[in-house]
Amino acid sequence: MKFRAKIIDVGCLNHFTRVVNTVSRLTKACVLRLTCDHLYFVLSGRVATGGVGMWCELSQGNFFDEFQLEGVSADANEIFLEVAPENLSRALKTAQNAKSVKIKLTKKSCPCLTLAAELPSLSSVSRVVTHDIPVDVIPRRLWHDFREPQMPDFDVSIYLPPLKTMKSVVDRMKNLSNYLVLEANLNGEMNLKIDTDLVSVTTHFKELGNPPWGDDGSQSSSPTHRDPDLMTEARVDIRKLQQFLTGQQVNPSRAMCNIVHRRILHLIFLHEDVSLQYFIPAVA
Known part of the structure; x- marks a missing residue:
């Protein structure tokens, strides 16, 4: 199981940072689902019991200059990680003027997303700031809990x-x-x-x-x-x-907003390379 990616374009870096900042303000913990083509930030709230749900989808080709992924197996080429988006947001804040940012899955004392930002330097020696963000690897048997939510049958x-x-x-x-x-x-x-x-x-x-x-x-x-x-x-x-x-x-x-009468408020934000869905349960 391997993952590494690299962002060079500063516009892409700033855009990715804005997306992560948005996610970090919506939830303290979520699942980061990685596939060969997309990244997903998933909050699988049980709307029926009062929890909110979130599904944020990014096309990796619009953000990353390099992107390599080897999932858990050939027939399941995906990785699911539980992460605190605020930690990722803080790491990206230190990289706003970086020449490049590398992100990879590493094994330290625990699994980590390691973010290495190469910062501008007046000397010939580059300065690299590294952040190790602890994550939990979600076992495959639990993946079904973090699939894309069904579009509700709205009114x-x-x-x-x-x-x-x-x-x-x-x-x-x-x-x-x-x-x-x-x-x-x-x-x-x-x-x-x-x-x-x-x-x-x-x-x-x-x-x-x-x-x-x-x-x-x-x-x-x-x-x-x-x-x-x-x-x-x-x-x-x-x-x-x-x-x-x-x-x-x-x-x-x-x-946009979809309403299931007295049951669910489904909010949808669409950007050219990002979509964000948010589900708020209705209360009696």
């Missing part, structure tokens, strides 16, 4: 408003209640609401648009039989939504 899918605007609204509402209702319909309308014994506040968004999900089976089809004006809602822990909005450094080209 409404809608594009999100500008994220800075949405974050500002949620930040203010957090001071009034622990819970927020997000509701939307197929006319491109979305409301953020809180309702307590003392105050009721609603922020309205209109003309957001609804994503055109295909009918070819590759993605769930938008439920066209619904009344376009009928609102679908999910009541969620406002702190979990705020945490997701606060941590964003991916700058998505498209941001």
Whole structure:
């Protein structure tokens, strides 16, 4: 089982750092799944029991100049590692001006992701800063727990408003209640609401648009039989939504939200080479 990769392009390094920073703000621990073509940061939360779930997918060819992987066996050419993304984020911060960054799986006193950053130097001798990030290797028998989540059979899918605007609204509402209702319909309308014994506040968004999900089976089809004006809602822990909005450094080209009525809020951020899905369970 071997893994080594190298980043030379500073733009790719900064982009990868932003992705890791985003993940580190969403969870203290997650699984890093490595394949020949992709990297995945996976948080396999049990949404049914109140846990959040996350699936972040990166195409390795858009980030790494070199990428070599030998998985656990020929028929399972993958590696699953449990890692604290904050440790990886801290290591990458020291490498922002690096000439190159190498990442490899090593065996020290425990399995580690070793990150070696070659820093600029005024002399002919290069300076290399090395970080050993402890990881746990996930045995193959547990891999099925960290596969890509199924697209939920949602009732409404809608594009999100500008994220800075949405974050500002949620930040203010957090001071009034622990819970927020997000509701939307197929006319491109979305409301953020809180309702307590003392105050009721609603922020309205209109003309957001609804994503055109295909009918070819590759993605769930938008439920066209619904009344376009009928609102679908999910009541969620406002702190979990705020945490997701606060941590964003991916700058998505498209941001969408799928709602399973009173069950799940499924947030999707798409960039040209990164996709991030986040699942927040609804509360009664």
